[in-house]
Amino acid sequence: MSDDMPPTDDLTLAALGWQEFFAEQVSDADLEAAPPVRVTEVHRSGLRALGAGLDRRIPPGVAATVGDWMLLDRDRPVDSRVLDRHSLIKRRAPGKGHEVQLIAANIDTVFIVTSCTREFNVARLERYAALTLEAGAVPVIVMTKPDLCDDAQAMADRARTISDRVEVVVLDARGDAPRRDLARWCRPGQTVAFLGSSGVGKSTLVNALSDGPEIATQPAREADDRGRHTTTHRQMHLLGNGCVVLDTPGMRELQLTDTADGLATLFADLEMLAGQCKFRDCAHEREPGCAIMAALDAGDIDANRVERWKVLVAEDTFNTESLSGRRWDEKERAEGIRDRRARLGKGG
Ligand SMILES: Nc1nc2c(ncn2[C@@H]2O[C@H](COP(=O)(O)OP(=O)(O)OP(=O)(O)O)[C@@H](O)[C@H]2O)c(=O)[nH]1
Numbered sequence: 265m266s267d268d269m270p271p272t273d274d275l276t277l278a279a280l281g282w283q284e285f286f287a288e289q290v291s292d293a294d295l296e297a298a299p300p301v302r303v304t305e306v307h308r309s310g311l312r313a314l315g316a317g318l319d320r321r322i323p324p325g326v327a328a329t330v331g332d333w334m335l336l337d338r339d340r341p342v343d344s345r346v347l348d349r350h351s352l353i354k355r356r357a358p359g360k361g362h363e364v365q366l367i368a369a370n371i372d373t374v375f376i377v378t379s380c381t382r383e384f385n386v387a388r389l390e391r392y393a394a395l396t397l398e399a400g401a402v403p404v405i406v407m408t409k410p411d412l413c414d415d416a417q418a419m420a421d422r423a424r425t426i427s428d429r430v431e432v433v434v435l436d437a438r439g440d441a442p443r444r445d446l447a448r449w450c451r452p453g454q455t456v457a458f459l460g461s462s463g464v465g466k467s468t469l470v471n472a473l474s475d476g477p478e479i480a481t482q483p484a485r486e487a488d489d490r491g492r493h494t495t496t497h498r499q500m501h502l503l504g505n506g507c508v509v510l511d512t513p514g515m516r517e518l519q520l521t522d523t524a525d526g527l528a529t530l531f532a533d534l535e536m537l538a539g540q541c542k543f544r545d546c547a548h549e550r551e552p553g554c555a556i557m558a559a560l561d562a563g564d565i566d567a568n569r570v571e572r573w574k575v576l577v578a579e580d581t582f583n584t585e586s587l588s589g590r591r592w593d594e595k596e597r598a599e600g601i602r603d604r605r606a607r608l609g610k611g612g
């Protein structure tokens with residue numbers, strides 16, 4: 265547990281991010297019998313959950329993840345009821361298994377952090393944005409280190425081409441800017457999370473938003489590039505202004521899983537065009553009557569964006585099908601995705 269947590273006695277549900285959405289799911293009788301607690305940590309040995317004046321360890325066996333709200337069954341904690349989530353980030357479990365792993369629940373806003381340096385990569389941002397939309401949270405792209413780049417605004421303009429649905433904020437993570445520029449999303453009762461590669465400034469942003477003691481940050485290895493992995497076990501921060509930050513290490517290597525809806529939202533314009541292709545299974549390569557190719561030829565849409573869309577759709581299809589039991593061999597997967605990546609350069 266992070267040491268910026270106030271003593272449990274002083275904790276209120278509001279400070280933990282309790283919202284109307286959860287209150288509506290429980291009756292007064294429910295509350296009397298089983299107080300709400302929020303999962304702040306997940307370990308092999310079980311969960312940790314905090315509530316008003318409560319700090320409980322719950323043995324393994326509850327299907328809950330960081331950010332979940334539960335009604336604590338005091339006698340049999342594993343029988344605690346998990347409340348409906350308004351958002352859920354999940355991923356395909358690493359390794360050979362095809363299970364879905366729950367990463368974090370009930371996040372309102374995901375800040376997708378990138379720096380205005382070589383790390384910047386539109387395809388990666390798209391992938392995070394699709395995942396966030398799929399999860400049911402609001403994606404906001406935060407571009408740090410504008411001071412280390414000649415033309416941060418030009419980069420931001422590229423990020424803005426991703427989708428009308430995704431706002432882009434450029435700021436120096438080290439000063440007052442985060443508090444001011446992210447205030448719209450970091451309101452009391454809101455839960456936010458930061459996604460992004462190591463060294464882009466996630467801890468610096470949390471520190472800038474926080475009144476409490478600093479989280480350790482380390483200088484990046486290069487003046488302008490990737491830092492070391494400095495975020496440790498702290499998983500939930502309560503900021504001075506009443507906003508909750510979920511900080512989960514599991515968010516780093518995210519694969520797209522079942523993000524068809526999120527992709528459809530992010531690439532709504534392309535999906536709509538694809539609906540006009542002559543063939544329903546059109547691959548938009550050289551099929552007759554392909555509306556995507558026609559729009560490309562007419563210069564109406566951006567070829568790179570179309571390629572990135574295809575990569576994400578291919579990856580999502582692969583992950584979703586393998587989760588539902590279709591056996592792909594690794595070679596088949598690698599070839600499909602590598603072909604497309606090769607055409608994109610380093611994307612992905
Ligand atoms: N010049 C400049 N440096 C920044 C900015 N934001 C962050 N940094 C520096 O970048 C380095 C890495 O920042 P962190 O906040 O530790 O990055 P992180 O994303 O939390 O990294 P991990 O914990 O490894 O995931 C630190 O030295 C920060 O001071 C910025 O806007 N401008």
Ligand SMILES: [Zn+2]
Nearest residue numbers: 541546548554
């Ligand atoms: Zn087509």
